[in-house]
Structure formats: C-alpha cells, structure tokens
Amino acid sequence: MKYHIPQALVTGQEKKAESTYLLSFHAPEIAKDAQPGQFVHIKTIEAYDPLLRRPISICYVDREKGLVVLWYQVVGKGTKLLSSLKTGDSIDVIGPLGRGFDTAISGEKIYLIGGGIGIAPLIFLAQSLKEENNITAFFGGKNKEQLLPVNQLTSINCELATEDGSIGHQGFVTDLLLRRLALEKPARAYACGPNGMLEQTALITRKHNLPLQVSLESVMACGVGACLGCTCEKGSSGEEGWVKVCKEGPVFWEDEVKLL
Amino acid sequence: MIKPDMSVDIGGIRMQNPVMTASGTFGFGEVYEDFFSADELGALVVKGVTPEARIGNPPSRLVETPAGLLNAIGLENPGVEAVLKDYLPHLKGYSVPVIVNIAGNTIEDYCLVAERLSSSEVVKGLEINISCPNVKAGGMAFGSHPDMAAQVVRAVRKNTKLPLIVKLSPNVTSIVEMALAVEEAGADAISLINTLLGMAIDIETRRPRLANIVGGLSGPAVKPVAVRMVWQVAQHVKIPVIGLGGIITAEDALEFIMAGATAVAIGTGQFLNPRCCPDVVKGIFEYCQNNNIKRIGDLTGIAWKEA
Ligand SMILES: Cc1cc2nc3c(=O)[nH]c(=O)nc-3n(C[C@H](O)[C@H](O)[C@H](O)COP(=O)(O)OP(=O)(O)OC[C@H]3O[C@@H](n4cnc5c(N)ncnc54)[C@H](O)[C@@H]3O)c2cc1C
Ligand SMILES: Cc1cc2nc3c(=O)[nH]c(=O)nc-3n(C[C@H](O)[C@H](O)[C@H](O)COP(=O)(O)O)c2cc1C
Ligand code: FES
Numbered sequence: 001m002k003y004h005i006p007q008a009l010v011t012g013q014e015k016k017a018e019s020t021y022l023l024s025f026h027a028p029e030i031a032k033d034a035q036p037g038q039f040v041h042i043k044t045i046e047a048y049d050p051l052l053r054r055p056i057s058i059c060y061v062d063r064e065k066g067l068v069v070l071w072y073q074v075v076g077k078g079t080k081l082l083s084s085l086k087t088g089d090s091i092d093v094i095g096p097l098g099r100g101f102d103t104a105i106s107g108e109k110i111y112l113i114g115g116g117i118g119i120a121p122l123i124f125l126a127q128s129l130k131e132e133n134n135i136t137a138f139f140g141g142k143n144k145e146q147l148l149p150v151n152q153l154t155s156i157n158c159e160l161a162t163e164d165g166s167i168g169h170q171g172f173v174t175d176l177l178l179r180r181l182a183l184e185k186p187a188r189a190y191a192c193g194p195n196g197m198l199e200q201t202a203l204i205t206r207k208h209n210l211p212l213q214v215s216l217e218s219v220m221a222c223g224v225g226a227c228l229g230c231t232c233e234k235g236s237s238g239e240e241g242w243v244k245v246c247k248e249g250p251v252f253w254e255d256e257v258k259l260l
Numbered sequence: 261m262i263k264p265d266m267s268v269d270i271g272g273i274r275m276q277n278p279v280m281t282a283s284g285t286f287g288f289g290e291v292y293e294d295f296f297s298a299d300e301l302g303a304l305v306v307k308g309v310t311p312e313a314r315i316g317n318p319p320s321r322l323v324e325t326p327a328g329l330l331n332a333i334g335l336e337n338p339g340v341e342a343v344l345k346d347y348l349p350h351l352k353g354y355s356v357p358v359i360v361n362i363a364g365n366t367i368e369d370y371c372l373v374a375e376r377l378s379s380s381e382v383v384k385g386l387e388i389n390i391s392c393p394n395v396k397a398g399g400m401a402f403g404s405h406p407d408m409a410a411q412v413v414r415a416v417r418k419n420t421k422l423p424l425i426v427k428l429s430p431n432v433t434s435i436v437e438m439a440l441a442v443e444e445a446g447a448d449a450i451s452l453i454n455t456l457l458g459m460a461i462d463i464e465t466r467r468p469r470l471a472n473i474v475g476g477l478s479g480p481a482v483k484p485v486a487v488r489m490v491w492q493v494a495q496h497v498k499i500p501v502i503g504l505g506g507i508i509t510a511e512d513a514l515e516f517i518m519a520g521a522t523a524v525a526i527g528t529g530q531f532l533n534p535r536c537c538p539d540v541v542k543g544i545f546e547y548c549q550n551n552n553i554k555r556i557g558d559l560t561g562i563a564w565k566e567a
Contacts, residue, residue, distance in 0.1 A: 051480070232319060240315060
C-alpha cells in the first residue's frame with residue numbers, strides 16, 4: 001500500500017558534513033510498510049517551482065515511534081528547500097514507493113557496497129538483515145566527516161575507504177571489496193552509489209559469480225509508474241527496451257539493467 | 261444548500277462529473293488505485309495506443325522547467341492487441357467510462373486501432389491523438405494541417421461507432437481552423453491542448469537535456485496558452501470542448517470551464533498531488549454550492565457568454 005501524507009510532522013533535522021542532512025518525520029503508515037530500498041516522494045514546496053516531487057531513499061525507520069529517517073545531500077533547489085525544514089514543520093510525502101531489495105535471505109554472508117549518499121538505503125537494509133545474516137559493509141566517501149553518520153545509524157561491521165585517507169583505506173570501496181573477495185565467498189552483495197562505483201562493482205561481482213542487487217537513480221515525475229519517464233535500459237537478462245526505475249526498481253538484479 | 265448537478269455529456273459519453281484524466285499520465289488506470297478509485301472520476305483516459313508495441317525514446321525523457329515539465333516519452337505502449345488482452349479487462353469492474361487515446365504513423369494505423377478497440381466492451385470512447393510528429397506524408401504532422409486532420413477523423417469515423425474525441429496540438433498557427441476542420445469531419449468532441457513543443461539545454465555538457473532533443477511542455481507553465489485556445493475554439497464549434505493544460509486546482513479547472521470547456525482533464529497535476537483529480541471534483545462542487553450554480557454546464561463559456 002502506498003500512502004500520501006500531505007502533512008507529516010518533521011521531528012528532527014541535523015546538518016552533517018558535505019552538505020548532507022539527516023531528516024526525520026512522523027509517518028507511521030510509511031514506517032510500518034516500508035521495505036529496505038524503497039523511497040519516498042517529497043513535494044519540497046507548495047508553489048510550482050520546483051514543480052515535481054523529489055525521490056529520496058528511506059535510510060532508517062523506527063516502527064515503534066512511527067518515524068522515517070532520510071539521509072540526503074543538497075545538490076539543487078529541491079534538496080535546498082528540504083534542508084530549511086525544522087522540527088515542528090510539516091512535509092508532504094508519498095510512500096513507500098518502488099521495489100526494494102530482496103531480503104529473503106538468512107544465515108548467509110552478505111556484502112553491502114555503498115558510496116557517498118548511496119550508503120543511505122543500505123543502512124535500512126542492514127537494519128533488516130543483520131539479525132539473521134553475517135554482514136560486512138564497504139562504505140566509501142570523500143573524507144572521515146562524510147562517513148560519520150554511519151556510526152550514528154548502524155552498528156554493523158564496516159570497512160571504510162576515503163578519497164583523502166582521513167579514515168580507513170585511501171582509495172575506492174571496490175579495492176576493499178576485491179581484497180576481501182580473495183579471502184572468502186559471500187552469498188550475495190547489494191550496492192548503491194555513483195554509476196562509476198556500480199559499474200566497477202558489477203565487473204568484480206560478475207567475475208566472482210556473486211549475485212548483486214543495485215539501487216539506481218533516475219529523474220522522476222510521477223514516481224508510481226504512470227508517466228514512463230524514469231526509464232533505464234534493460235540488461236542482458238531481458239529483451240530490448242526499458243525498465244521503470246520508480247516501479248520495477250529502484251532496486252534491480254545487476255543483469256536486469258544495463259550498467260556497463 | 262443546493263446539490264449542484266455535476267454531470268456532463270461529451271459526445272454521447274455520460275460523465276458523473278467533468279473531471280477526466282489526461283492521456284499518458286495515468287497509465288492504464290491501475291497506478292493511482294491506492295489514492296482514490298477511478299470511479300470517482302468523470303472519465304478515465306488511458307495512454308496512447310498504436311497498432312504495434314513501441315519502446316519509445318531513450319532516456320533522458322523528462323526535464324523539469326519553471327512550473328513546467330518537458331517530456332519525450334515517444335508513445336511507449338504495448339500495442340493494441342496487448343492492451344485489449346492484458347490491460348483493458350482489468351477495468352471491467354469500474355463504472356467510470358474508459359476512453360482510449362489512439363495514435364499512429366498513417367491513417368490506416370488509426371483506423372486499425374479504432375476498429376480493434378471497438379470490439380472491447382470496456383471502451384466507451386476514443387480520443388484521436390493527432391499531435392504525433394512522425395507521419396507518412398512528408399513528415400508533416402496530422403495535427404498541424406487541417407485537411408490531413410480531417411482525413412484522419414473521417415477515416416476513423418468509418419471504422420467505429422464509438423464517440424470520437426479529437427485531441428488538438430497547440431503547435432499550430434490557427435487552432436480554430438483545426439477545430440472547425442475536425443468538427444466538420446465528424447468529431448463528437450475536441451480536447452485541447454496537447455503539449456507545447458519545447459527544449460532545454462544543459463550548459464555544463466552543452467547538449468540538449470532530452471535524448472530526443474525536443475519534448476512536450478505541460479504543467480502550470482502552459483495554462484494561460486491552453487485557456488486562450490479553449491476560449492477561441494469553444495466560441496466557434498458546436499461540439500463540446502475538453503480543456504486541459506496545467507490544471508492543478510479546482511480554480512484552474514473552473515477557469516477552463518468559464519472559457520468554454522464542458523469538461524477538463526488533469527495530467528501533470530496528478531504527479532504533484534496523487535489525489536489531484538478527486539480534489540478538483542470536490543473543489544468544483546463546493547464552488548457551485550457556494551455560488552448557487554445548479555448545473556456545472558451553466559458555467560461553460562460564461563466568461564464570453566455574459567460579456
Ligand atoms: C530512487 C531514488 C532514491 C534517492 N535517494 C536519495 C537519498 O537517499 N539521498 C539523496 O541525497 N539523494 C537521493 N536521490 C537523489 C535525489 O532525488 C536528487 O538529488 C534530487 O532529486 C535533486 O533535487 P534538487 O532539486 O535538489 O536538484 P535539481 O535542481 O533537480 O538538480 C541539481 C543537480 O542534481 C542533478 N540531479 C537531479 N536529480 C538527480 C538524481 N536523481 N540523481 C542524480 N543527480 C540528480 C541534476 O542533474 C543537477 O545537476 C535519490 C534518487 C532516486 C531516484
Ligand atoms: C508524461 C506524459 C505523457 C503523455 N502522453 C500522452 C499520450 O500518450 N497521448 C496524448 O494524447 N497526450 C499525452 N500527453 C499529454 C497530456 O495528455 C496533456 O495533454 C498535457 O500534458 C497537458 O496537460 P497537463 O498540463 O495537465 O499535463 C502526455 C503528457 C505527459 C506529461
Ligand atoms: S517516474 Fe513516472 S513512471 Fe517512473
């Protein structure tokens with residue numbers, strides 16, 4: 001079930017490094033139904049500019065308190081408006097939308113690979129998989145500050161990589177992934193982040209026969225499969241054509257979409 | 261308080277209220293089910309259908325502009341046979357009239373789709389989309405030449421008994437000439453406007469933002485153009501006019517009705533507010549109540565009738 005909550009109460013907004021923010025709001029229906037990898041679609045202003053809603057992945061939910069938490073980066077008009085919200089304000093959201101990660105897995109060794117703000121949906125995924133599986137996360141970012149919210153949000157076992165080496169390995173998350181794959185064989189991997197990172201990750205997981213799910217982005221209008229605007233090319237497993245990121249995704253098995 | 265009569269008749273299609281969905285913005289009627297029932301609408305207009313399946317244009321297909329949306333979907337659809345088999349049966353349980361938008365490259369294409377759809381008990385009307393840019397006759401759009409538009413309508417008329425709505429493109433010199441031509445050719449109603457041709461350039465990559473280079477502009481940005489065209493057309497034709505282009509609120513819809521529209525349709529507005537259509541129905545009803553309007557039809561064209 002999808003819900004439209006025109007006036008969800010904002011319960012907190014914290015500024016983090018690299019123009020990122022943690023925003024929480026009260027939406028018990030969404031918190032209850034949301035699956036990891038799903039997103040909410042937000043109207044950032046009542047006026048008509050920006051006109052469209054903005055899709056943001058659900059980063060964390062507190063089902064008892066009915067809270068949904070987002071971790072987002074200010075990149076333009078819509079996210080800038082979002083960052084001006086304060087506790088007590090209201091926010092117009094639709095959700096949970098899209099197909100999330102496949103979480104039918106237990107008793108397995110699982111990898112999460114996240115880059116920058118792409119870590120956000122993987123936090124929620126870890127929240128739901130960690131009881132029954134052995135999770136290792138490879139998270140990368142610009143610097144130590146950008147990765148600080150990770151500790152605040154999850155206690156899973158993380159290996160970090162930064163561009164400047166201020167924490168963890170200096171270099172790419174895929175370096176960490178390769179190093180670890182030389183030692184063990186996990187059952188599945190999940191990735192979200194910049195396209196370059198997803199491409200490199202897919203090259204590696206293919207070589208190691210490791211099933212991979214990726215969470216993709218696209219510009220969206222409706223967010224519910226009505227406009228056919230958010231398409232991405234089908235991968236080797238399908239025939240010619242496009243998939244809708246908002247409905248068939250945003251999470252896909254790596255071979256369902258053309259990453260490379 | 262009075263209970264205003266909201267019902268309207270569009271070329272023989274009886275509608276309980278004047279609010280319809282705009283083609284291409286509502287899928288095949290299933291996507292907004294979590295937000296409201298299609299039975300709250302006046303009519304349900306579904307995505308443009310062609311004889312064969314079309315995969316549509318490559319991404320990127322959408323660009324947001326100030327108060328507007330540029331789209332270049334390219335008529336992606338599963339083709340008329342798949343629509344008949346896989347999509348329309350799902351709509352059987354609804355009482356709302358279903359209208360199918362039809363498109364093609366040639367006159368024969370339009371006729372074939374119309375004839376096939378006439379076999380479905382679900383379909384209560386057809387909307388001919390003549391704003392498709394790639395056509396047989398030297399690339400000239402059916403939608404920009406009155407004689408060609410009339411030819412399409414006449415030919416389709418022979419292949420179906422269903423009410424025919426003709427959807428006009430705003431990308432023409434004289435919208436009135438187009439409207440008169442399709443009325444004379446046998447159209448039962450006219451809908452306008454389809455999207456306005458536009459484009460946007462990314463100054464970082466220095467390339468057009470849409471893969472298709474150009475796209476159709478919709479949303480609040482086009483509303484004044486659409487209202488003007490409804491105003492002009494409604495004063496010249498006898499058949500009912502369906503007004504659309506940038507409707508978000510009941511106030512927007514009322515503007516179209518006062519300009520001469522018998523019914524209105526909502527596209528982009530639905531993306532902003534998933535309950536846009538039923539909210540507009542409610543707002544129009546309340547306006548009528550508050551202003552002692554007994555029939556919604558009494559407001560149609562009131563802006564020029566009482567001038
Ligand atoms: C399913 C999904 C989940 C997402 N989850 C998150 C999340 O958890 N946290 C987060 O910070 N962001 C997330 N995004 C990206 C977010 O939607 C965009 O950053 C946002 O829409 C930008 O809006 P804006 O008005 O601030 O920027 P705009 O003014 O629209 O654009 C500013 C710049 O950002 C670029 N941009 C716009 N949209 C996107 C996009 N979808 N992806 C990449 N670049 C874009 C534009 O090309 C432009 O250069 C997600 C996107 C999708 C599709
Ligand atoms: C994503 C999208 C897809 C559309 N597809 C169709 C279509 O298949 N056939 C058609 O006649 N019009 C199509 N249109 C045009 C709309 O039906 C409508 O005429 C136009 O968008 C103006 O109304 P609006 O501002 O309320 O969206 C489409 C519009 C959008 C935004
Ligand atoms: S955003 Fe409309 S179909 Fe995906």
